[in-house]
Amino acid sequence: MLSIDPSDPTPLYAQLDRAIRSAIGSGRLRVGDRLPTVRQMAVDLRVNANTVARVFGELERAGVVETRRGVGTFIRARPADALSADDRHRRLTALADRYLADAADLGVSVDEAIAHLRERRAAEREETSDGQ
Amino acid sequence: MLSIDPSDPTPLYAQLDRAIRSAIGSGRLRVGDRLPTVRQMAVDLRVNANTVARVFGELERAGVVETRRGVGTFIRARPADALSADDRHRRLTALADRYLADAADLGVSVDEAIAHLRERRAAEREETSDGQ
Amino acid sequence: MLSIDPSDPTPLYAQLDRAIRSAIGSGRLRVGDRLPTVRQMAVDLRVNANTVARVFGELERAGVVETRRGVGTFIRARPADALSADDRHRRLTALADRYLADAADLGVSVDEAIAHLRERRAAEREETSDGQ
């Protein structure tokens, strides 16, 4: 479900943080769901357990996740729920502009960039229905 | 022209390498074009000159640019050599997935994220026609 | 009567151990007094019964309490044994330093921190006389 690319120069912990937040934001993980254990996730992602524990710790401090001592780690909130609609819109615009700018650097037009997103949407839906 | 985001956990050198290759791949930089000097680029990007120099060195070893002593650094490779269609597609997918993941963290669905891009496209077109 | 702060990074067992010893040292618990049962205390403090049991066990080994099978756990040591004047002074210093450090983090000087305590003292006295 979550995946890490060790050849990506982005630090592993940052990739995992983004992956978990994204899974929550998209509804693949829901409030109250239990995350895999630190050690299990470490095995699955072929990453050191400390790296996973570090991410869990940061998500806890951020209020995204709640850890119950000796029990496990649970989704606590959709991170976005703390944001005002205005703030959300502003941040989304920043993300969109970064995406378009990076795509332009690749020589990809806005229309192509949007078309590509539709492809990704289709790909995700297939994965999701595979999983069910 | 090129931009670096110091708050992105991706290492500066990886960001710069990618930015230069993208500019070549997209045709914004063409074979024979001269790059800014190491020091100039370091100042522009607010990055240490050693970091820029290392990226130039790696690009030279990769055959993407050519350094003529006392003259400057020039684009050597054709866009096709610098970035295959396959590479381009792979990178675009990485960008799209990052955009979708970050949008999901904001609680924004894929469909909304795409719709938002359309808005941005419309906004850009207006700005462009305003400017003419 | 005893209190535990789950958000304090100090381990629960250390908090509980300290709380019980303090209560004895201060005379709030006296020799011969019966402690609540492990389970009752676990419920009251919202802590796992094993954690309470372990603290009781350590206190027993230290000679501070005595467990009479099927009857309950009783305070055994005299206050003087449980907490020497020296210990008391050392602990008070630790508490004071923590208070001053946390106050400093809020940008509050030592003098202001002391002044604030005087206010609290006044407030408490009012409450107390109100209650009478």
Next chain:
Amino acid sequence: MLSIDPSDPTPLYAQLDRAIRSAIGSGRLRVGDRLPTVRQMAVDLRVNANTVARVFGELERAGVVETRRGVGTFIRARPADALSADDRHRRLTALADRYLADAADLGVSVDEAIAHLRERRAAEREETSDGQ
């Protein structure tokens, strides 16, 4: 200047975090000051460098400190400056009440607790003038 007590059950990283914030809040460290290097502080406090690095990282995320890549770590802001006067007062009251409650557990009256703080103030002033 900063000190850690390895026998205190409070985690080392929490002790260090409090110590640094306190030093900033009390003015012993000022905006723009450079902190000792991670490795130096690790040696001084007889703690692993990773533990220090972890605290620096958390302080950076909290905006208390700024790290300049390859240069060092600098005080960025007095953490308290982000707080409203109201908020500060509320938190100070919580701290004071905790101190008084813990002191009461030790059998120490409010007046004694205040007197003890005055002692600590005197002790700190001596240390400070020794250092000059």
Next chain:
DNA sequence: GTGGTCTAGACCACG
């Protein structure tokens, strides 16, 4: 030389 990331592996606190 600076800080940052990651690993391996020990030991602790908690349920």
Next chain:
DNA sequence: GTGGTCTAGACCACA
């Protein structure tokens, strides 16, 4: 068995 803390030590990015 759960997560949390700490250590030792490697290697990387940056100035």
